Amino acid sequence: MEGESIVSLSNIPDAVLCHIFSFLEVKDIARLKAVSRRFQTLCISVPSFSFSHPRRSPNCSCLHVFSFMKTLLRQRPHDLKINILSFSSSCIKSKHRKLHMLWLNRSFQAFCVNELSLNYVLPSIFKGLQKFQSLKVLKLIMTDERYIVKLHEMRLASLERLHIGGIETEDSVGEWVSQSFTSLRSLFLFDVNEAHVSTKQSDLIIRSSCLEDLTLGWI
Amino acid sequence: MSSSVEAITVLSSDGDEFKITVSAAKLSKPLNWMLEDVCFSDDCDEVPTIEVNSKTLVKVIEYCEKHAPRANSGASDSDAEELKKWDIEFMKMDVKDILFHILMAANYLHMEGLYDLACQTAADLMKGMTVSQIRKIFHIKNDFSSEEQEQLRRQHPGCSFD
Numbered sequence: 560m561e562g563e564s565i566v567s568l569s570n571i572p573d574a575v576l577c578h579i580f581s582f583l584e585v586k587d588i589a590r591l592k593a594v595s596r597r598f599q600t601l602c603i604s605v606p607s608f609s610f611s612h613p614r615r616s617p618n619c620s621c622l623h624v625f626s627f628m629k630t631l632l633r634q635r636p637h638d639l640k641i642n643i644l645s646f647s648s649s650c651i652k653s654k655h656r657k658l659h660m661l662w663l664n665r666s667f668q669a670f671c672v673n674e675l676s677l678n679y680v681l682p683s684i685f686k687g688l689q690k691f692q693s694l695k696v697l698k699l700i701m702t703d704e705r706y707i708v709k710l711h712e713m714r715l716a717s718l719e720r721l722h723i724g725g726i727e728t729e730d731s732v733g734e735w736v737s738q739s740f741t742s743l744r745s746l747f748l749f750d751v752n753e754a755h756v757s758t759k760q761s762d763l764i765i766r767s768s769c770l771e772d773l774t775l776g777w778i
Numbered sequence: 779m780s781s782s783v784e785a786i787t788v789l790s791s792d793g794d795e796f797k798i799t800v801s802a803a804k805l806s807k808p809l810n811w812m813l814e815d816v817c818f819s820d821d822c823d824e825v826p827t828i829e830v831n832s833k834t835l836v837k838v839i840e841y842c843e844k845h846a847p848r849a850n851s852g853a854s855d856s857d858a859e860e861l862k863k864w865d866i867e868f869m870k871m872d873v874k875d876i877l878f879h880i881l882m883a884a885n886y887l888h889m890e891g892l893y894d895l896a897c898q899t900a901a902d903l904m905k906g907m908t909v910s911q912i913r914k915i916f917h918i919k920n921d922f923s924s925e926e927q928e929q930l931r932r933q934h935p936g937c938s939f940d
Contacts, residue, residue, distance in 0.1 A: 594912050
């Protein structure tokens with residue numbers, strides 16, 4: 560047609576396509592990889608990955624997803640950072656949660672990951688956090704169930720933003736934040752209960768030289 | 779540039795004239811620069827051209843005019859809710875026909891809100907589609923050899939590639 564330019568997917572620059580792909584979940588990206596050679600190359604370099612498990616579903620696809628991610632990350636250039644890894648609604652099988660944590664450890668060993676978002680607790684995630692040295696942003700807002708956690712085990716000097724919620728602990732939150740996250744600039748605490756001070760009002764004292772932004776919801 | 783100017787005229791790549799209010803044009807960085815650079819007084823006959831076709835430009839301007847009041851002044855949550863609903867309606871369009879044109883225009887005009895909205899819409903279209911459906915709707919040629927295809931199948935047994 561005269562004067563009418565046709566934009567199809569093949570005219571769209573790689574950067575724009577990658578941005579479109581970053582709105583998709585891992586299971587969709589797995590399919591896109593099989594569409595064409597160009598898609599395959601782009602899928603390997605998508606900046607962010609998200610995965611949500613169907614809530615309380617007995618038919619989980621964890622193993623397929625992890626096997627896909629393993630292949631994908633093996634092909635990904637190691638100097639290519641991962642911007643966000645986001646997982647919501649985990650599989651309830653404890654074996655799969657162990658695998659999940661193992662996979663996370665490997666990803667952090669191989670890549671710089673900027674942000675991690677989880678809404679459930681993985682085995683030894685709190686102790687293991689120290690190994691995630693590239694991490695700048697961590698979002699742990701538990702929505703499925705309440706967890707009792709040992710916060711003092713969790714520390715990471717590189718962390719700049721922390722969102723944490725839906726947990727109970729015997730530790731003092733103020734002390735924990737002051738000692739464990741020395742570079743923290745932004746903190747969001749939501750529904751964090753200090754078990755030992757449940758009957759009286761707790762004081763939150765945070766000593767930090769770089770904290771700029773503090774948001775509290777029902778602590 | 780006179781401060782009393784409220785709307786400017788721009789040309790599409792097809793050569794059609796369009797009016798856009800100054801506050802709406804501010805949503806785009808390049809348009810904003812044009813506002814500063816070009817003289818818009820009555821005796822000035824220079825009309826800036828935007829490298830976007832008429833059909834797409836109509837939609838882009840519609841988006842700008844709708845979003846301008848909120849972008850310029852900030853608005854309440856109920857407005858934000860209403861705007862979200864409007865965005866969803868706005869994005870109900872034929873893919874091949876215009877979505878990718880809008881996506882490219884938003885990229886070219888540095889309009890972050892519209893760019894993300896269009897990318898999200900394109901991504902939503904791909905969700906749950908089979909590989910062959912994606913190829914068909916976006917006119918993509920399958921350039922894998924049958925061996926490569928077989929390898930993909932073996933690597934990702936959980937995915938359907940038909």
